[in-house]
Amino acid sequence: MWYMNEERQLMQNIAKEFVENEVKPVALEIDKKDEFPLKLFKRAGELGFLGVTFPEEFGGLGGDNTTLALIIEELSKSSPVLAVAIGAHSLLAGGMLNMLGSPEQKEKYLKPAATGEIILACGSTESAGGSNHIEHNTKAVLDGDEWVINGGKVLISNIHYANAYVVLAVTDDKVDPVTREGMSAFIIDADTPGFEVSKPEVKLGWHGSSTGTISFKNCRIPKENLLGPLNGALRAMFVSVRDEFLSCGPMGLGMAEAAYEMALNYSLEREQQGQNMYDRLQVTRHKLVKMFTEIQTLRALVYSSYALKDQGHLALAEGRMLKVKGAEVSEYVAREAIQIFGGVGTIVDTGVERFWRDAKVLAIGGASVEALNEQIGYMIRNKMV
Ligand SMILES: Cc1cc2nc3c(=O)[nH]c(=O)nc-3n(C[C@H](O)[C@H](O)[C@H](O)COP(=O)(O)OP(=O)(O)OC[C@H]3O[C@@H](n4cnc5c(N)ncnc54)[C@H](O)[C@@H]3O)c2cc1C
Known part of the structure; x- marks a missing residue:
């Protein structure tokens, strides 16, 4: 992929390994028990995932935004709620502290937050x-x-x-x-x-x-x-929430990829009248093609937006567009994935329907897509895009 380099690849590999060995085995149980993923959150701190873009002097990795996006994408393939907890901690509260905090405030709150010693x-x-x-x-x-x-x-x-x-x-x-x-x-x-x-x-x-x-x-x-x-918090927040909005792009991407993979595998395994669903039914094939196309379109928007941010652009509109598109694509793909599974897709233990529930909340939590579209509309009108 054009957005990968050696350092990013390394962090993505660490995230993949963490997800495979530690997140996947418990992700469905976390959803079923409605339990805060405390152990995983603390491990994410040990791995450096809570302070990817925080300055090194305050316990962060001093990494770039694309690296953060790659980590969020991987976590969201298995436990979107872990990405949500990290978003509220590192991007909403941590983002405000990183942008507005005095050196003393950063020492007291940002530094222990970067390693997961405290939660925000x-x-x-x-x-x-x-x-x-x-x-x-x-x-x-x-x-x-x-x-x-x-x-x-x-x-x-x-x-x-x-x-x-x-x-x-x-x-x-x-x-x-x-x-x-x-x-x-x-x-x-x-x-x-x-x-x-x-x-x-x-x-x-x-x-x-x-x-x-x-x-x-x-x-x-x-x-x-x-x-x-x-008196100036709202102006500051207009900029700082951008990072949380941006993160909804890779979050939606990870969820959509996971639901798509599950649906594709199921369609290849499920046999009716001597043939699997993928080969027998054009309607199933075409659904998967459209889901895949939407995922690749979102991927292009996610990593081009993060590249802009890494080049120093404010990316205010891009952040809001990623939140809208991340929610729309993940909701659409997860909904179609349930449809491909048929009846078993509605069963919680199958593990696919939770991506649709999480995607629906993504369109509201943090900011509703309609309010964000209003803000993007303002930016277009005022030539800020
Ligand atoms: C699971 C979850 C977690 C959350 N976590 C946090 C958190 O950590 N911190 C925090 O501060 N908030 C948090 N929120 C709150 C979230 O930001 C709000 O729910 C969201 O901004 C929508 O506000 P509201 O619920 O008051 O809906 P309302 O403002 O009542 O809006 C209802 C609907 O009206 C429309 N609408 C409202 N305003 C506008 C507008 N300006 N332009 C166009 N349409 C509009 C939209 O369709 C919207 O969905 C969370 C929400 C959820 C669901």
Whole structure:
């Protein structure tokens, strides 16, 4: 492949070996038990997967973005939810810390996060709506040397397992609808008095991602836990979430490849009237051809977008396009894979239907594809693409 080099190949081989020996044997059980993949997450830290692009001085590998994409693709072929947990930790919360953190904050939080010593989560969404920041109510008020936080966030990943949360709160009268000024980011340790975590929700997919509500009741944190510019968190987040959006490309790609491989093998093995399904039924063959074509199209978009990012481009629109396309292709391929399996495709133990459930959630978790298309539309209108 044009995007491979020796270093990337090495990391991809490590990821493949990890998946084959440690992830595959437990991936279906994690989905069935809805259990956070803690052991795999810690192993991912030991292998360097949690801090691929973090600077070496803060425990990262100082690697490039394409290497990260290759790792996410491999993990997602077997356990998409492991990739989700890493996304919330390394890309959402870790990304904000890496971009906005002071050297002291990076030393305290980014460094142990890079190795998996601590787990991070990121809280932005409120019940008013994920992208409706104008009506978000969580407020932070400065009182002497402390920020006092009140309010709550919903649908937050990695709850209960996270040691620290990067949280957005209103720090002005309200968020300005035009400039988006008025919201700031804070680092909150999970054991801070006044900070509470709900029971995880039971969800359609992403089983094991431990998603739920966090709330703040007069939660006092030190003044120095403000992360980045006062009132400027939304502008910063517009850039930092790009990396999480980008990662939905290789995540969707890995899921689609896994579902396709399972369906292809099944069609070659399943015999009816003395012939396998692939050779007997043109409709099955054509389904697989279309699935394969969609996968190769997504692969081209994923690695050309990551190449752009590695060349120093901001890739704001590309990030959003990868999230949309990654969700669409994986949902389509997984849906068709279930169809090729027929009745057994609907049985959880077959292991194919979970890719469809996870792909459906990918179109919403982190940001809905419709909200992202609106942002891409804005960028097209303003010649930012
Ligand atoms: C499993 C899971 C994990 C998550 N993890 C996290 C996390 O770790 N941290 C975090 O902060 N959030 C997290 N989220 C929240 C996620 O970001 C939001 O669910 C998402 O942004 C959509 O917001 P909403 O659910 O409030 O839907 P709403 O805002 O109520 O939107 C409902 C629908 O309306 C449409 N819509 C809404 N706004 C727009 C718009 N601006 N333009 C066009 N159409 C629009 C879309 O079709 C959307 O699906 C997670 C969500 C899920 C499901």
